[in-house]
Amino acid sequence: MPRRRNSRRGSGTLYQRGGIYYLDYSVGGQQIRVSTRSRDRQIAQGLLIERLAEALATGRAPVRAERLTVRDLLTRYETSLEVAGAKEATRQSVHSLRRSHLVFFEPYRALDVTPDLARRFILERRTAAYKDGTIALALGYLHTAYALAVQDGLLRPGHVPHLPRLRVENARQIFIEPATFWPLHAALVGLCADFADAVAFAYLSGWRREEVLGLPWTEISEARRITAAGAVDVTLVRLPPVRSKNRTARELEIAGPLLAIVAKRRRLRRLDCPYVFHRTGHRMDGDRWWAAACAAIGRPDLEFHDMRRSSTRNLRRAGVAEDVIMKISGHLSRAMFTRYNIVDTTDIGDAMRALTTYVQDGARKPAKVAPLRRNGAGHQKKQRR
Numbered sequence: 001m002p003r004r005r006n007s008r009r010g011s012g013t014l015y016q017r018g019g020i021y022y023l024d025y026s027v028g029g030q031q032i033r034v035s036t037r038s039r040d041r042q043i044a045q046g047l048l049i050e051r052l053a054e055a056l057a058t059g060r061a062p063v064r065a066e067r068l069t070v071r072d073l074l075t076r077y078e079t080s081l082e083v084a085g086a087k088e089a090t091r092q093s094v095h096s097l098r099r100s101h102l103v104f105f106e107p108y109r110a111l112d113v114t115p116d117l118a119r120r121f122i123l124e125r126r127t128a129a130y131k132d133g134t135i136a137l138a139l140g141y142l143h144t145a146y147a148l149a150v151q152d153g154l155l156r157p158g159h160v161p162h163l164p165r166l167r168v169e170n171a172r173q174i175f176i177e178p179a180t181f182w183p184l185h186a187a188l189v190g191l192c193a194d195f196a197d198a199v200a201f202a203y204l205s206g207w208r209r210e211e212v213l214g215l216p217w218t219e220i221s222e223a224r225r226i227t228a229a230g231a232v233d234v235t236l237v238r239l240p241p242v243r244s245k246n247r248t249a250r251e252l253e254i255a256g257p258l259l260a261i262v263a264k265r266r267r268l269r270r271l272d273c274p275y276v277f278h279r280t281g282h283r284m285d286g287d288r289w290w291a292a293a294c295a296a297i298g299r300p301d302l303e304f305h306d307m308r309r310s311s312t313r314n315l316r317r318a319g320v321a322e323d324v325i326m327k328i329s330g331h332l333s334r335a336m337f338t339r340y341n342i343v344d345t346t347d348i349g350d351a352m353r354a355l356t357t358y359v360q361d362g363a364r365k366p367a368k369v370a371p372l373r374r375n376g377a378g379h380q381k382k383q384r385r
Contacts (some may be wrong), residue, residue: 012048014041017167023048034066054153054160065155068111070142074098077145087245089210094141101125101138110149110301113161115245124165136166176203176302176310182300187293195286201261202304205252206311206329211239211305213284216274219243220262235259246332265320 012025021036021044032051036044066321081091118139125135143163149155150355157260176184181203188196191376202212223232237252244250254262265276273281286304294302308329315325322334 012052014048015136023051025052040099046151050334065159066109066111068110068154070102070108070110070145073110073149074102074106074142075147077148080148086360093137097138097141099132101130102142104179105142108153110146111159115164116161118163119152120264122166133168136168138165139163142373154369172306172309173302174301174303174306175313176306178314179374180297180299181310184199184293184299187296188289190288191289191292193277194277195284195289197261197265197287198284199290199304199307201248201258201277202305203311204258205254206315206325206332207252207310208245208308209240211243211245211330213277213286214243215276217269217276218274220276235260235262244330246330248330248332250327250330250371306326370372 012023015024016022019039021038022043023034023036023044025032025048034051036047038044038047052129078091078094081094101121104124105117108117121139122135125138126132143160146155146160150157151161185196185200185203188199198212201207201215205212215237219240221236221238222296223234223236225234234253234255237254239250239252241247243248262276269276270278270281273283277281277284290304291300302348303351312325312329312331315328316322320328325333326332
C-alpha cells in the first residue's frame with residue numbers, strides 16, 4: 001500500500017511509492033495521478049503547486065509530458081502547418097521526411113529522445129547513403145515539433161533535447177553562361193517550344209521555377225507611368241505573397257526579350273487554361289525536356305535552379321545595384337543574395353588582369369614626386385622668435 005500524506009481538501013496531495021513521490025489531485029472532476037520522478041519532497045511539493053496553478057489558470061487538466069510520444073509531436077506539427085496555410089511543397093517535405101526518416105524516433109516518448117539517440121539516427125542514415133543535408137533537414141523538423149509543443153504548453157523548454165547540428169556545405173557553384181544558355185534554349189525549342197519560353201523567362205528574370213511555371217495571366221497587367229519623357233505604357237508582372245517563397249510580393253516591369261516572350265504567349269493563350277506557360281492547355285513540369293536538352297549540349301550536370309543563380313550574377317555584371325537585383329530576384333537578405341552571387345574563376349581572372357594593367361600603366365608613367373626643400377631663412381626667423 002502506498003504511504004499517503006494528506007493535505008487540505010482541494011489542494012492536492014503527495015504520496016510515496018518505492019521512495020518516489022507522486023502527485024494526486026483533481027481538475028474538473030478528473031483525478032490526476034502522476035509521478036514526480038523525485039525522492040525530494042520539496043521538489044515534489046513545488047511541482048504540485050505548478051500543476052495546480054496551471055489547472056486553475058486553464059480550467060483543464062494538463063497533458064502529461066511523460067505520456068507524449070514523438071509521433072504525437074510530429075502529428076501536431078503537420079496539423080499546425082495545414083492550419084497555418086503552409087505551402088504544399090513544405091507540407092509534402094515534412095510528411096515525406098517523417099515517413100522516410102523521422103519514423104526512427106516515433107516509438108520513443110518525447111522525454112526519452114537524447115543526443116546519443118540523435119547521433120545513432122545520424123549514423124544509421126549515413127549508413128543508408130543519405131546525405132547530411134537531408135539528415136539535417138529532418139532533425140530541423142523534429143526540433144520545430146518540440147518547439148511547438150513547448151509553445152503550446154505541452155512540454156517545458158528543459159524537455160527539448162539537444163540535437164546535433166550537421167555542417168552542410170551544399171551551395172552549388174555552377175553557372176550557366178549566356179554562351180551555354182542559348183544552345184540549351186535552342187535544344188529545348190526542338191523538344192518543346194512552350195517549355196523553352198518558360199526557361200527563357202526564368203533565365204532572364206531570375207525567378208524561381210514554381211514562380212514561372214505557375215504564372216497565371218491574372219498576374220500580368222498593363223499600366224501607364226509618367227517619366228521625364230512623358231507617359232509610357234508598361235507591362236507589369238506582379239507576384240502575390242501567396243505564391244512567393246518568402247511570402248513577400250514583388251513587381252517586375254518587363255521589357256525587351258521578356259516582353260517579347262509574354263507577347264508570344266498571349267498569342268497562344270487559351271481561355272480554358274489560366275497559365276501563361278502551358279502545353280495544350282495543361283501546366284508543364286518539363287523535367288524530361290530539361291534533362292534531354294542538357295544531355296544534348298553535353299552538360300547533364302545543369303539544374304533548372306542554376307539559372308536563378310546565373311541571372312543574379314548576370315545582373316551584377318551588367319552594373320545593376322545589389323538592392324535592385326534583390327527586388328527583382330526576391331532575395332530578402334544579403335546573406336542569401338551572397339550565397340547565389342558566388343564569384344567564379346572568370347571574375348577573379350578579370351580582376352587580376354585589371355590589376356596587372358593598372359600596375360603596368362603606373363610603371364610607365366613618370367613619378368610626380370617633388371623633393372622637399374628646407375626654407376633656411378624661414379627656419380632662422382622662427383628660431384629667433
